[in-house]
Amino acid sequence: MEKSFKNLVKSDYPYLCGSKLLLAVSGGVDSVVLAHLCHTAKLDFAIAHCNFNLRGDESDGDEKFVVDLADFLEVEVYTESFDTLQYAENNGLSVQMAARELRYEWFSELSNSAQFDYTLTAHHANDNLETFLINLIRGTGPEGLTGIKKDSNKVIRPLLEFKRSEIEDFARKKNYKWREDSSNSSDKYMRNKIRHNIVPVLEEINPHFLDSFAKTQQHLQESLDLVEDYISLLYPKLVQKVTYGYAIDIGFLKKVPNQKQVLYQLLKSFGFTEWNDVYNLLDAQTGKMVLSDSHRLIKDRNKLLLTEHQENSVGKEYSLEREEDLVMIPELGTFHFNETDKLGAASKSCIYVPEHKLKFPLVIRKWKKGDYFYPFGMNGRKKLSDFFKDEKFSLPEKEHVWILCSDNEIVWIINHRADNRFAVEENDGRILKICIS
Amino acid sequence: MEKSFKNLVKSDYPYLCGSKLLLAVSGGVDSVVLAHLCHTAKLDFAIAHCNFNLRGDESDGDEKFVVDLADFLEVEVYTESFDTLQYAENNGLSVQMAARELRYEWFSELSNSAQFDYTLTAHHANDNLETFLINLIRGTGPEGLTGIKKDSNKVIRPLLEFKRSEIEDFARKKNYKWREDSSNSSDKYMRNKIRHNIVPVLEEINPHFLDSFAKTQQHLQESLDLVEDYISLLYPKLVQKVTYGYAIDIGFLKKVPNQKQVLYQLLKSFGFTEWNDVYNLLDAQTGKMVLSDSHRLIKDRNKLLLTEHQENSVGKEYSLEREEDLVMIPELGTFHFNETDKLGAASKSCIYVPEHKLKFPLVIRKWKKGDYFYPFGMNGRKKLSDFFKDEKFSLPEKEHVWILCSDNEIVWIINHRADNRFAVEENDGRILKICIS
Incomplete structure (x- = not known):
């Protein structure tokens, strides 16, 4: 030996x-x-x-x-x-x-x-x-x-x-x-x-059982290696990295033979146990989901979204004093406040607000049901839930939305849309540029 | 129940x-x-x-x-x-x-x-x-x-x-x-x-062993179904139907992960037992082969050729009398002999021969080592084995070659090339058109 x-x-x-x-x-x-x-x-x-x-x-x-x-x-x-x-x-x-x-x-x-x-x-x-x-x-x-x-x-x-x-x-x-x-x-x-x-x-x-068993297991392992190869081959066509996880293309999946088994192979390491519920998601309504200990699988139109469980930060609030130039929000990133005289181009990550319209302290919080705002460039008011619907937000995207408020009025759906009430008008005086990075 | x-x-x-x-x-x-x-x-x-x-x-x-x-x-x-x-x-x-x-x-x-x-x-x-x-x-x-x-x-x-x-x-x-x-x-x-x-x-x-065993087997079957799907996906790129069987593209196979296992899946129903010999063929010299009871796998340049065992017809001869218009050769097809006055275009399946140059009975037999002929359009003589080499014949193609002989001289490598000695010349008189179909 x-x-x-x-x-x-x-x-x-x-x-x-x-x-x-x-x-x-x-x-x-x-x-x-x-x-x-x-x-x-x-x-x-x-x-x-x-x-x-x-x-x-x-x-x-x-x-x-x-x-x-x-x-x-x-x-x-x-x-x-x-x-x-x-x-x-x-x-x-x-x-x-x-x-x-x-x-x-x-x-x-x-x-x-x-x-x-x-x-x-x-x-x-x-x-x-x-x-x-x-x-x-x-x-x-x-x-x-x-x-x-x-x-x-x-x-x-x-x-x-x-x-x-x-x-x-x-x-x-x-x-x-x-x-x-x-x-x-x-x-x-x-x-x-x-x-x-x-x-x-x-x-x-079979006196040589242990030897033949080793070969049997090897053959089986070799077959399973091919399953891995197959899934690797399908993967780029089936799965896309998205902001809060992965999106599985249901349309493509449905063209593949043995779609349930392919789905199983894709998801087997994420702790799901109720596989029939997972398979039923393929034909379920948008918004339906199946949970594992660590992950969620969410039907979203022609996709299945796989995301990690989100730490629930509903109710969490951050308060912003004017004096600060730079504020870290762990779930969001860093806020920069700069006084400016000239109006630049607004973007998803920057807005311009007349200083005199803001009442400090400002509040940064998760959006909640019933919230509404006046979308920038429009006169009417709109429920946030309707805005998300129109913009085809997925559930994880909705869950990650934070808002900036001034005196209970929404100033900014952060990273998405400014509010019209806080738009810069003529003779508004000092302007604040608020950016997140 | x-x-x-x-x-x-x-x-x-x-x-x-x-x-x-x-x-x-x-x-x-x-x-x-x-x-x-x-x-x-x-x-x-x-x-x-x-x-x-x-x-x-x-x-x-x-x-x-x-x-x-x-x-x-x-x-x-x-x-x-x-x-x-x-x-x-x-x-x-x-x-x-x-x-x-x-x-x-x-x-x-x-x-x-x-x-x-x-x-x-x-x-x-x-x-x-x-x-x-x-x-x-x-x-x-x-x-x-x-x-x-x-x-x-x-x-x-x-x-x-x-x-x-x-x-x-x-x-x-x-x-x-x-x-x-x-x-x-x-x-x-x-x-x-x-x-x-x-x-x-x-x-x-486990008192519920038989039930859990049924599920275990089902899961295994589902995985093996994916192996089948994978091989089906690769098949059109890997395998090509050729005249005497199937050709596996070694170049493509070598780009695939777990190539041996893929080869095993392709060949598993053809009775091979010496799998290491099969795998070694990938890097073997042209002409090397592995046998099963029913099939042969032959290395041929960048291909593996899978063919059924050929009934050995070496030594078998058919004799052709002039009188017959139509002769059936089981391994080849039907010979047609037609007298004609005008020379048409020769093709792989038809030749024109001056009647006076043929000595009956003609003989149809498999080619054998040492055979030579005078390729049509050329003056020199050539060994059949060299001709096959130049024409890049695979082993099964070579094995399927029959020749038509007159008085021990080759008249035609049937379906491939006529002999120059039997070419029609001026004043050759009656011409015989010999075709195979």
């Missing part, structure tokens, strides 16, 4: 040589073997061990074991102690998920602060098979059937093609010491059922 | 009503239940039963049982007796594969001759799961993971969403009689292992 590990590093992971590696070591046989293999292969690595404090003295024993191993191998060791149960409770997670999150978060911090190039974990072929079967049993998308990645986000799993039995045989042959995990979590319970009751039957029927 | 079957027919298979159906009935509980359900739903069906003669008296008992069932349901019954073992031996098949081939072949014949619209089989959710697991255990492409199709090639499987236990419970509740299959074939052995040792553990871990 030493030899095949060295060959593997040479052929598949040549970049590990000369890199600074962080090895995740629990103390179990897999990670202990990986540590020894890295040592023999003369890789430059340190060891990281998480103490999840889930098994009292045993957890502390694991930690001590790993520290001693690092000492023996003469490599640096990092340990961290977590209150996993508390974290799980606080975040509504299972203990397994909590441990997973804590582990990867800490590894990531450690990698950054101590400048490791890669993190190595000791996942092997049986872990991969068990994960496949767990996903299969629970129900999964195609991604859940393709297994643990050999290499993703700077986490490398160089033992992924070795079987548990090979690793254990090797450890015994070498007289390595390791720690047995006595935990009996529900995830572990499922893994044990799979490990002891299912996998042996699969291997009894 | 009667009600849900009726609803299912209404919603998913409305075309079954009013169609003429052929029901495959083995005598086992699944097909017996399907027969009763079709009867209750007043569908228009006949029963077909294959006697594979694999279990002696038991097989005959099954046949009698099915005939009696048809009698009881007052529907027509077709039975056929097969020497399955002999067929398996003759065709180098496993007994299961032999039975499968014989069954589908006979159903197909029966459907055609007795004009059935659809064939119905009683495959259910557990069959589907078992097939998935068998494929998984043996190793499979992604298609092998998506399961038995509800509807393919006019074969419908309306019980596919019902579980074995539901079907058996229903049969017992209704007091139906059926036959138990005592066979113990290797396929059955594997199925039994899966049925009794694996599936119960899966269902113990």
